[in-house]
Amino acid sequence: MRSCPPSTPPSRPPEMLPALLLQAVEQAFNAVLVTDGADNDHRIVYANPAMCAMSGYAAHELLGHNARMLQGPQTSREVIAELRSCLAEGRFFKGSTFNYRKDGTPYLLEWNISPVRDPSGRITHFVSVQQNLSALASAQASSDIFARALDATDDGVLICNHRGLIEFANQGYEKITGLRASELIGRPPVASYPGGHDAAWQAALWARLRAGQAVRELSTYRRADGSEVHCEESITPLRNREAQVTHSVSIVRDVTARVLSDRAFREQMQHDGLTGTLTRTSGELHLANAVAQARALATPLALALVDVDRFKQVNDRFGHPAGDQALSAVARALRSCLRTSDKIIRWGGEEFLLFMPGCDLAGALATLERCRHAVRDACAALLPLPVTISAGVGVLGDGQELAQAIERIDQLLYRAKQEGRDQVRAVDIGNG
Numbered sequence: 001m002r003s004c005p006p007s008t009p010p011s012r013p014p015e016m017l018p019a020l021l022l023q024a025v026e027q028a029f030n031a032v033l034v035t036d037g038a039d040n041d042h043r044i045v046y047a048n049p050a051m052c053a054m055s056g057y058a059a060h061e062l063l064g065h066n067a068r069m070l071q072g073p074q075t076s077r078e079v080i081a082e083l084r085s086c087l088a089e090g091r092f093f094k095g096s097t098f099n100y101r102k103d104g105t106p107y108l109l110e111w112n113i114s115p116v117r118d119p120s121g122r123i124t125h126f127v128s129v130q131q132n133l134s135a136l137a138s139a140q141a142s143s144d145i146f147a148r149a150l151d152a153t154d155d156g157v158l159i160c161n162h163r164g165l166i167e168f169a170n171q172g173y174e175k176i177t178g179l180r181a182s183e184l185i186g187r188p189p190v191a192s193y194p195g196g197h198d199a200a201w202q203a204a205l206w207a208r209l210r211a212g213q214a215v216r217e218l219s220t221y222r223r224a225d226g227s228e229v230h231c232e233e234s235i236t237p238l239r240n241r242e243a244q245v246t247h248s249v250s251i252v253r254d255v256t257a258r259v260l261s262d263r264a265f266r267e268q269m270q271h272d273g274l275t276g277t278l279t280r281t282s283g284e285l286h287l288a289n290a291v292a293q294a295r296a297l298a299t300p301l302a303l304a305l306v307d308v309d310r311f312k313q314v315n316d317r318f319g320h321p322a323g324d325q326a327l328s329a330v331a332r333a334l335r336s337c338l339r340t341s342d343k344i345i346r347w348g349g350e351e352f353l354l355f356m357p358g359c360d361l362a363g364a365l366a367t368l369e370r371c372r373h374a375v376r377d378a379c380a381a382l383l384p385l386p387v388t389i390s391a392g393v394g395v396l397g398d399g400q401e402l403a404q405a406i407e408r409i410d411q412l413l414y415r416a417k418q419e420g421r422d423q424v425r426a427v428d429i430g431n432g
């Protein structure tokens with residue numbers, strides 16, 4: 001039994017095909033050029049409207065001529081040589097080079113040329129389908145220029161899509177983060193910088209961007225090598241033609257040097273130059289925080305006012321510079337007896353206020369007794385005269401005003417002085 005292959009009926013009768021093909025080629029988006037394949041000069045026998053539009057020639061100006069009329073100085077000799085050898089051998093050709101419009105402007109084109117054979121296999125024509133790549137090439141060139149321009153700045157430039165994933169990072173951003181673009185692209189900034197912002201921050205950021213707000217902020221990232229980098233970031237929403245926010249663009253500036261020097265300056269301003277203790281202004285802020293924390297956590301906060309005894313004598317007998325040295329030795333000795341959470345404020349000339357979070361009265365008293373001995377020992381190595389301290393110590397009572405508590409330990413200090421100096425007086429301030 002003979003089997004017939006399944007066949008789909010042609011959509012149009014075969015006699016209508018030439019008309020349909022002509023219609024299709026005439027209306028094709030791509031340029032189509034047909035040249036004579038038998039004739040050695042390959043004269044143009046057909047050019048569709050797209051070909052005419054691309055070259056700027058009317059069809060009758062092209063017909064009968066060799067397509068070399070479209071070539072010019074920028075036309076690649078190598079590509080044309082390759083084209084000729086393909087045509088001579090009846091092979092398919094694909095290539096790209098410059099041709100010239102009638103008005104002399106060059107355009108970059110890509111073309112495919114196929115031989116057209118008659119039923120006996122003889123080449124009768126060549127059909128060339130051409131596409132103008134100039135717009136694509138100039139878009140590519142512009143995007144290359146933009147990418148190079150973005151790389152020319154030291155600032156980081158980061159583009160994230162609406163899912164918060166990185167789509168572009170310039171060299172500046174690579175330098176700031178210590179990560180390569182290939183490690184960044186397709187990942188959320190959060191995942192790239194574990195020391196950076198978390199997912200909740202990203203969500204809040206996108207809510208603001210979608211509302212059309214730009215965001216400026218100071219962020220601290222951890223670089224690939226573990227070091228910290230402080231950045232000033234300016235994040236702007238990027239909208240498409242329909243005004244939807246599709247991307248965010250961040251300009252990221254490394255301000256680490258400035259942040260560190262500001263921090264060092266602030267540190268310096270917070271500390272007294274001679275003794276290294278907190279200045280009264282910065283110390284009072286630390287103390288206020290400690291009071292708030294003690295109240296919030298219901299933990300004790302011990303306070304002590306320490307004054308150097310008869311310090312005027314030190315200055316008078318040994319001079320002010322020696323007095324300075326002794327004062328700084330006193331501060332070092334006090335420090336050596338305290339925990340890191342305890343702080344010393346230079347309250348007045350040779351008077352210090354100590355505060356000890358989490359320390360009860362017995363602990364504070366014991367600490368101040370250690371301080372008393374440490375000061376005497378430290379200064380014994382410096383001066384032939386014993387340098388001692390007197391102190392009033394207490395623990396801040398529930399609901400007691402700080403000023404009231406300080407006044408109370410000041411009275412204790414006064415009593416210590418009155419009763420012979422070189423001693424510590426303690427009382428439960430709240431109850432005393």
Ligand SMILES: Nc1nc2c(ncn2[C@@H]2O[C@H](COP(=O)(O)OP(=O)(O)OP(=O)(O)O)[C@@H](O)[C@H]2O)c(=O)[nH]1
Pocket residue numbers: 274307308309310311312313315319320321322323324327348349350417421
């Ligand atoms: N060298 C030096 N002396 C200081 C400094 N600040 C304050 N003094 C001195 O400390 C002395 C304090 O003297 P007084 O207030 O009379 O008290 P005192 O002599 O310590 O006597 P009592 O406190 O009653 O034991 C003064 O002579 C101040 O000049 C400082 O930074 N350096």
